[in-house]
Amino acid sequence: MFESMEQQIVHACGHEQVHVIYGFDSQVARKARWLRTTKCRACFVADKKAEQTKAAARDDATIAHLDRPQLNGSERQVSWAETIRVSRLAALMALPHTSADADCGICLGIDDAKWWIDHRDLSHAEFLAQATRHLQIAGMPASGQHSEAA
Ligand SMILES: [Zn+2]
Structure with missing residues (x-):
């Protein structure tokens, strides 16, 4: 089933961020898994700036x-x-x-x-x-x- 899901992701940096993930069930799960290995947006921007x-x-x-x-x-x-x-x-x-x-x-x-x-x-x-x-x-x-x- 194709869906758009709002998911609360706990990122690798420890911060939580809500993501809207589009795709079929398996894709959503995979994307969510991948997001957990990345830093949140704020940390990403801060890293870049530093x-x-x-x-x-x-x-x-x-x-x-x-x-x-x-x-x-x-x-x-x-x-x-x-x-x-x-x-x-x-x-x-x-x-x-x-x-x-x-x-x-x-x-x-x-x-x-x-x-x-x-x-x-x-x-x-x-x-x-x-x-x-x-x-x-x-x-x-x-x-x-x-x-x-x-
Ligand atoms: Zn963060």
Whole structure:
């Protein structure tokens, strides 16, 4: 018989949580058994958060010696971009190559929060190529902007 059952599950962490389980009798029993071996939602989220905090602290320590310029953008963009920048820089520092400082130097030249967010998913090689290009364009004299304004 197909059913949806509300079950009070005691999770591996000791907390109880109500789950609605759908399926045939045997599937419901199996799912309930499996749920008892897992942690409750709150513990799962807490674990994940602790892991992220630990990783962030480790990354911060890895790049503590780098002088990071203030990012530009909205408050939300800046806070998101800062997280992206920290993990990117830490990853670059951890790579077994000798140009880590130069690579980080390129990254640190970019203070546009939106750019960091837009390019967050690129591989390191692609990311560095884009960053170099971005800096070259930014370094070019703006044409037309200051033309004979009188
Ligand atoms: Zn729990």
